[in-house]
Amino acid sequence: MAATAEEITSRIAKAPFEFKSATHLLRIEAERSSTLGELLRDLNTCPDASIFQHTFRTLQEHHFIKEGFSNDFAHWAYTECGAVGLGERLAAIDVREFTAIADLRARLETVVEDYLQLNPQSRDHLAEHPFYFCSAESVVTPTEIKATNMAEFVQGLRAVSIHSIHYHFIEARLRRHLETNDFSIWLKRDLGMNEAAVRLNKIDIYTATLEGVRRQIARILEGAVS
Amino acid sequence: MTEERGASSSQSTPDQETRASTMAPDSVQAPATRPRERRAPRISETPPPPAPPPALQDYAPIIGKSQLNELYFLATAVRGKTVKMVNSTAVGGGVAEMLNRLVPLLSELEVHTKWDVITGGNDFFEVTKSFHNALHGGDYMLTQAARDVFLRHNELNRERMSFDEDIVVIHDPQPAGLIASKKDHRAHWVWRCHIDLSNPNPQVWEFLQPFIAQYDAAIFSSQAFARRLPIPQYLFYPCIDPLSEKNKDLEESYVQQVCDNFGVDRSRPIVTQISRFDRLKDPLGVIQAYKMAKKYVDFQLVLAGGGASDDPEGVAVLKEVREVIDDDPDVIILDLPPWSALEINALQRASTLVVQKSLREGFGLTVTEALWKGKPTIGSAVGGIPTQIIDRITGVLVHSVEGCAYQIRYLLTHPEFAQQLGRNGREHVKENFLMTTNVRRWLLLFRILFGLTASPSSSLG
Secondary structure (H helix, E strand, C coil): CCCCCCHHHCCCCCCCEEEEEEEEEEEEEEECCCCCHHHHCCCCCCCCHHHHHHHHHHHHCCCCCCCCCHHHHHHHHCCCCCCCCHHHHHCCCCCCCCCCCHHHHHHHHHCCCHHHHHHHHHHHCCCCCCCEEEEEEEEEEEEEEEEEEHHHHHHHHHHHHHHHHHHHHHHHHHHHCCCCCCHHHHHHHHHHCHHHHHHHCCCCCCCCCHHHHHHHHHHHHHHHHC | CCCCCCCCCCCCCCCHHHHHHHHCCCCCCCCCCCCCCCCCCCCCCCCCCCCCCCCCHHHHHHCCCCHHHHHHHHHHCCCEEEEEEEECCCCCHHHHHHHHHHHHHHHHCCCEEEEEEEECCCHHHHHHHHHHHHHHEEEEEHHHHHHHHHHHHHHHHHCCCCCCEEEEEECCCCHHHHHHHHHHHCEEEEEEECCCCCCCCHHHHHHHHHHCCCCCCCECCCCCHHCCCCCCCECCCCCCCCCCCCCCCHHHHHHHHHHHHHCCCCCEEEEEEEECCHHCHHHHHHHHHHHHHCCCCCEEEEECCCCCCCCCCHHHHHHHHHHHHHHCCCCCEEEEECCHHHHHHHHHHCCCEEEEEECCCCCHHHHHHHHHCCEEEECCCCCHHHCCCCEECCCEEEHHHHHHHHHHHHHHHHHHHHHHHHHHHHHHHHCCCCCCHHHHHHHHHHHHHCCCCCCCCHHHC
């Protein structure tokens, strides 16, 4: 039988949720692509941290945007190469489907390769500006905000920086190698909020700003006990 | 030395306020809604005393407590370490302006930071000025005499200075030769390049490259400026200080007062370009765009900046600008002294749209300033402007006078879209181009140099 709102509100978590964040420094890598053919080559050889930077991390850097392309490769293909179809296909890649950088890299390569097979004339077409590969060097930072029940969790969720939301809600799957996020895992495991945990995972991060995502999470949790 | 100089950093003289006040001839029939007479702008004839630098806590209302705490946390691992910053000038220019704010903030975090300035004769600074222009892609024949001057003065400075700190940061090419002291000290050495190296003169770069290759890391302001080097290269965007006179929040009454003084009518749309009177900023192109757009929408154009007193070309450009506006009362030209930061701030805040129609640009900090003030901004797709303006998301990029004119018309007639651009632009600056973001970058770099961070490539799997 499902727990009542009162039961959920009064539950004390088995272990507190400790809000953390991550901060990053951008390193400029050697790879720079001037054509789509070169992009394919460099996608194959660039460091894992570059794939992370241009897909996951760019969502944090541009957390205030809810329209346009969702990763740097898609944006470059569209704006600098004029490859609209490729831009759309790259933009359709949802980073939340990936729990390992290797798989995400392989998907990116496949999409570019397929496009170039269908559009061989695009392979050596010079882009307006090159794509410069960067990578992120990261430090995980504590926030001193902890939650032992749902009310504290929602309070903490509202207080932490947007970087913390990115760290727990988006980056988490690479750390955990699971198609979920830190919030859902804790809510399910420590507070027994299974349904809310599932609903959180369905939030569309590509059509909302990260502030919007934060609000949606709070709404779902508050809805679960109202 | 840096390519980035704000509108107020050029030299000019106090008598320019008279010129600014005589822009609108009394004979021109002004629309009923705007002041008939432009009053004398009240700008001090001498620079005001510098304001004390802000403390870290002063930034809390801007970046939030959580991000401020992040800085304190990052600093814990490098607390007590010592840093020396070295550049070539104590006053004037973007680098000195930035160091003036950065050094006290790092010291407040107990990363004890000193700032030292190299000395040199006219011969040295003539050579380094030539290097600067050549590294920007200009023609230059590097002679043995120039090499000798560069090396001799670096050697003299090396003998004069001590390098006992944990980290030494050398800014720009002038002091790059100080790296010869690395072998005698335990410090980590970092080269911070503020200039555009995307197309350097090969002779000058080949001369400097062996020095740079000895550093432990290099920092560039854009990915495009990075070179092939055997050392790690990092990206630090130029930044603005949200608490500086040019960017801090202003009382509405002050903004109104400045507009009244300059004869700017706030009841009608205002489109502004802040920049030196320099051909590369294309003020004539902006006026052309104004004339094209004005056929469809009513607005005033404000061109404000300095640099026309010490620069013969600036004088010529200003003269041409005044000729082409042909006594149009809706074009307001303001040639301001270098200490007009508050007035520039007020003009940007009063603007409906901000334009930066440069033909070439370094990073374009005037764009950063406009975006920070939440202003819908139209910028040329040159230099660092596309890094700041993501087209149709944080502003609008243009490639021509016609494009600029169209976007002025469009944004003036679509205020909701324009406001959304402004909101996004401010967030983009908050995330990437504020002084506090750069403090965070420095702390991260220091941690990396001491081996205190993990790359996601090793941890993400």
